[in-house]
Amino acid sequence: METQSSTMKFQILALLLLLACMYPSIAQGYYENCCLKYVTGIKKNMRRNIMSYRVQLTDGGCNIPAVVFKMRLKKQLKPKSVCADPRSDWVQAIIKELDEKNKRAM
Secondary structure (H helix, E strand, O other), X not given: OHHHHHHHHHHHHHHHHHHHHHHHHXXXXXXXXXXXXXXXXXXXXXXXXXXXXEEEOHHHOOOOOEEEEEEOOOOOOOOEEEEEOOOOHHHHHHHHHHHHHHXXXX
């Protein structure tokens, strides 16, 4: 009876250890999508490459609020993410342009 109890304790301990090891990797994957700093601007000729944007809030685990623009670039297969300060005038102007463009497309 004692061996069964000690085996069960070992299994529970092993499970807890496994979960503890997995937790940091899960959390790290989540933070990969957070902006850590802002760009100071996007050149006017590059603005036409902006496909979409999303707003990063600080309540989801990210440290700074940001607007994340997705840009398509010729040399890259995957769209590039560019982080910008949501309080900047040029960022607000691009958001307005994109929103108006999307309204017309609907």
